[in-house]
Each structure stands twice: as structure tokens, then as C-alpha cells.
Amino acid sequence: MREITSEEVTQAVENLCISSNCTLNEDVWKALREKLKNEESLVGKEVLEEILENDRMAEEEKLPLCQDTGFTTIFVEMGQEIKVTGGDFYQAINKGVGNGYRKGYLRKSVVKDPLRRKNTGDNTPAWVHIDIVPGNKLKISVMPKGAGSENMSTVKMLSPTEGVQGVKKFVLDWVKERGANACPPLVVGVGIGGTFEGVAKLAKKALLRPIGSKNPEPFYAEMEEELLKGINNLGLGPQGLGGSSTALAVHIKTYPCHIASLPLAINLQCHAVRHATIIL
Amino acid sequence: MVSSIKIETPLDEETISKLKIGNKVLLNGIVYTARDQAHKRLVDELEKAGKENRQPNLPFPLEGQVIYYVGPAPSRPGMVIGPAGPTTSGRMDTYTPILLEKGLKGTIGKGRRGKDTIEAMKKYKAVYFVAVGGAAVLISKRIKRIGTVAYEDLGPEAIYRLEVEDFPLIVANDVYGNDLFDEGMKKYRKVT
Numbered sequence: 001m002r003e004i005t006s007e008e009v010t011q012a013v014e015n016l017c018i019s020s021n022c023t024l025n026e027d028v029w030k031a032l033r034e035k036l037k038n039e040e041s042l043v044g045k046e047v048l049e050e051i052l053e054n055d056r057m058a059e060e061e062k063l064p065l066c067q068d069t070g071f072t073t074i075f076v077e078m079g080q081e082i083k084v085t086g087g088d089f090y091q092a093i094n095k096g097v098g099n100g101y102r103k104g105y106l107r108k109s110v111v112k113d114p115l116r117r118k119n120t121g122d123n124t125p126a127w128v129h130i131d132i133v134p135g136n137k138l139k140i141s142v143m144p145k146g147a148g149s150e151n152m153s154t155v156k157m158l159s160p161t162e163g164v165q166g167v168k169k170f171v172l173d174w175v176k177e178r179g180a181n182a183c184p185p186l187v188v189g190v191g192i193g194g195t196f197e198g199v200a201k202l203a204k205k206a207l208l209r210p211i212g213s214k215n216p217e218p219f220y221a222e223m224e225e226e227l228l229k230g231i232n233n234l235g236l237g238p239q240g241l242g243g244s245s246t247a248l249a250v251h252i253k254t255y256p257c258h259i260a261s262l263p264l265a266i267n268l269q270c271h272a273v274r275h276a277t278i279i280l
Numbered sequence: 281m282v283s284s285i286k287i288e289t290p291l292d293e294e295t296i297s298k299l300k301i302g303n304k305v306l307l308n309g310i311v312y313t314a315r316d317q318a319h320k321r322l323v324d325e326l327e328k329a330g331k332e333n334r335q336p337n338l339p340f341p342l343e344g345q346v347i348y349y350v351g352p353a354p355s356r357p358g359m360v361i362g363p364a365g366p367t368t369s370g371r372m373d374t375y376t377p378i379l380l381e382k383g384l385k386g387t388i389g390k391g392r393r394g395k396d397t398i399e400a401m402k403k404y405k406a407v408y409f410v411a412v413g414g415a416a417v418l419i420s421k422r423i424k425r426i427g428t429v430a431y432e433d434l435g436p437e438a439i440y441r442l443e444v445e446d447f448p449l450i451v452a453n454d455v456y457g458n459d460l461f462d463e464g465m466k467k468y469r470k471v472t
Contacts, residue, residue: 041468043302043450047412050448054418058363067353067363067416067436105362107353107436117317119435148368148390148413180461181368181391183413235469239390239413241302241450242464272414 001083002136004280006092009084009140012278013096013126016142017072018104020276021064024055027211028248028273035185035238035245044243048185051238051271065272069106070144072097072126075205079135090128098122109147129201141208143275149182149268155200158262164223167192167264172230174266175247179231180240183270186247187211188231191265194255203265206251208275215252224250238271248273284448290344291385296407299451301460305409306446311348311388312340313440315367318431319375326378339430339439342383346409349389351436353416361423361442365416366390369408373397380404392461393453402457409449410460422447 024032032055036048058065074093084092101108101123110124111117154174158166171190179186191202215221227250237243248271257263287295289309299305314322322338329336349369353362369389376387377400385406390413393401401408411419425443432438452460 041464043304043464044468046304047450050412050415050418054412054415057417057421061417063356063417064353064363065416066414067351067365068367069353105354105356107351107362109351109436151368176465181370183390233470235465235467237464237468239410240392240461240464241410241452242460242466242468244468270414 001081002079003083003085004138005085006087006089008280009089009092009138010096010099012140012280013074013093013142014100014103016140016276016278017097017100017106017144020142020274021069021104021106021144022062023059024065024272025275029055031211031248032185032271035248039238039243039245041237041241041243043241044237044245047238047241048245055272064104064106065274066146067107068109068146068148069101069123070146070274071110071150072123073143073145073204074126074128075141075143075208076128076130077133077139078130079137080132081136082138093126093128094124097124097126138280139277140280141275141277143204143207146270149186149270152178152182153203153265153267155196155263155265157196158264160260160262162262166262168223168227168230170264171227171266172234175231175268176234176236179234179236179246179268182268184236184240184247185238185245185271187269187273188227188247188250189267189269190227190250190252191267192252192254192263193257194263195257196263198255199263199265200267202253202255203267206253207267207269207273209251211249211273220252220254224252286446289346291346292344293405296385296405297455299407299454301451301454301458301463303451305449305451307346307409307449308445308447309443311346311442311444311447312429313350313442314347315349315351315437316371317434317437318439319372321431323375323378326382340441342379344383344385346386346388347379347384348442349387352420361420361426363416364420364423366411366413369393376400380406388449398453398457398459401453402455405455407451407455408453410452411447411449419447
């Protein structure tokens, strides 16, 4: 067994909370610059310029890109040969979140109870997804998810016979209806299959994939390309004000499912596509 | 480059009647921040005052004013304000028409407005400006002063008074009932 201390986990999460909120990933820079080059609308071009200028300023001054520094979603892949010592793993993660949001001057956007709505004061608790994997490494990905794009997400239980066409139609109709509010150009995370609760996680995890990477399955790679083209043909454009840059990418993640069901989830992600990963 | 129209708050009918969807605007003067919980409190007070047949006791006068939907991030020492980009406006649609009826002339946020709000903007002569969602740092540099007005217990959701200089905005709904989201989409949609 390889030992990792809870202090190491806390420190890693603290760093990831700050870096994911203050730095745009390289693939996102590239995708946004590409969109600026090709955007057809004048207003759309100016919106993209303003976004890029903002992201440059944030990086230079180490400030959060957006005031909504999100609900902290954390994906953990824990090698089965790892033992965490010196304290509770979840507590170690939440301590890292609290430290990161305090030291990074990030907004505390979490309320303790969904209806009584008192702020927890340190952006905890995070939502932690843990997968146990072979090996002795610990991979932690932090995704601060803003409410603007999260609120425009959905789960739909389709009928199995609706198939590819049903999925495509639902995704296109959904983005047309809700995309403008989610800060486009978007990354559209699509989960297909699994169960009711599992499909939402698939859609969210799909957002971690780098922009420009191809789906390993040619069938879904082609579907992603068709959906991306369809979404950009909708005309929503940057911020929904009209234009040809509505989405930077469509990422599909799938899982086997029941003979009688076809779960579908759409998790929209804003143009900042914030996430950061470390492997310990 | 589309040229910008400079305007100053408080807004009068003559100024905003000239604004059309798609216009770029640089806003100067005072704007008030308010989002979900603050809107609920403002409208609760208006309704209560109506029932009790008295003048409402509001933390700022609505006449001619502009509300910015924002919950800023904490400011670092030495900064006026932390990153302060717009939040989604649609959540305020339940409350906006009554504020427009009472004299509010402009709102600033991101994303689409509901049908009732667009109708109310036409009826009471008001405009909706879009600030670029996610341009929080850039926008914060245009905020020169900040003061707390009310509901301090709400933290980032309190009502603040911001003094802005050349706040970059785009007119998304004008006093004529036009909607840039609809028109923009129509213009750039490609039928395949």
C-alpha cells in the first residue's frame, strides 16, 4: 500500500481550487481564439474579444475569471493500492476547498440548506465523486461549476426506440431553448445510458475531456461532430446575441443501460470550461 | 468596430427611446446591484405598502434608476471590488415588471428575458442591457466606487451602490419590444 497523507490531499485541493478559477486551460484559449477568427457576427466578435481580454487580465492579476466561482465538484480516481492516512478523506478535501476559497478571494456561493439558504461561509461542502481504479496513484480533478450554466442542464428519460434521432433532436432543441443563458460559446456535455442518477454524472464528467480531442469510439465521434455543427447552425452565437459560435465542443459519454430505457443528460458548460487536475 | 453610445444614469425617456437592440453602450453614473433575495425583499415591501395604503419604504428610489444583477467576488486588499460580472437575468423576471411600473428604467444582466418582462419594458419604457457573462475582471475595472445600501446580511447578494465609468453594455431589449436574442438567432441561423 502506498500512503498519502490527508494534508497532501488538502494542499492539492486548495491549489486546484485557485488555479481552476483563475487560469483558462490551454485548449480553451485555443478554441476561443479560433472562434474569434471565424465568428460571422460583429457583435459576436466583440463579445469574444471582451471574453479573451477578461481572461488575459484574470491570469495576469491572478484573479478569478468569473465572479461565480461555482459549486465545487470534484472527481477523484483513487488507485486501489492507496491508503490515506492522518484523517478523514472527505474532511481533507473540504478543508482544501475552504482554504482555497478563502486564500484565493473566491466567492462563497454555497448555502447549507436548499430551502433555508444560510451561506456556509467557505464554499463547502464540495460534491465528491470517487472511482476506485487499479494502481497506486490518486487523481483529483476540481471543477468549479457556476449556476448560470448548471441551471440550464437537464435529465430526460427517452424511450429506447427514439434512438440516435431522438437524442439529437432533444439536444438541439434544448440548446436552442436554454443555451443563451449558459454563457455561450458552450461545451455541451452529453451523457447517454446508465441509470437516472448515473447519466447526469456521465454528462458532467464528459466536460473534463480536452476540447479538440476525439471520442475514442468512431460512432460517437461522428455524432459529436454532427451535433456540434447542428448547434452552431442554430445561430445563438456568443452570449446568445446572434452568431456562428454557439459551442466549442460536444462531448458524449456513454454507459450500458436497461433494455427498456434510454437515459439522456445534458450538462451545459460556459465558455471558461474551468477545471484543473493533479495526479499524486 | 461598432461605435458606442455614451449614456448617464439616471435615465430619462428621451435617452432610452433612442436606444435600439444591438447598440453598444458605455454607461456612466450610479447603478444599484440586486439579485434574487434582494428583489424578493423589494417587491414584498412594495406589495405590503400597497395593501397598507402607504408609501413604500425602499432602500433607494426606483425612478430613472438602473439595476445590475451581480453578486461580486470578494475584493482583495487595495481593490475597489472583486470580479463582478452579470448573473442570469431570467431569475428576476417574476419581480421585474412591478419594479418597471414603479419607475425603474434599466436592468443589466446576462441571458434572455421572459415575455412578461419584455411586454413591461415596452409598456413602461425601459431597456434591458446585456453585459458579457464571464467578463467579470474587465467589468470590475470600470467600477470606481462601491457603497452598501441595504440587506448587508445577504453578503454578495446585498444591495450595493456602484459608481461606474464606461461600463460596456449591449442593448438586448429596447422600448419598442424588440429582442436581440430572437433577431440575432434569426439572422445567423443556418437551415440544414
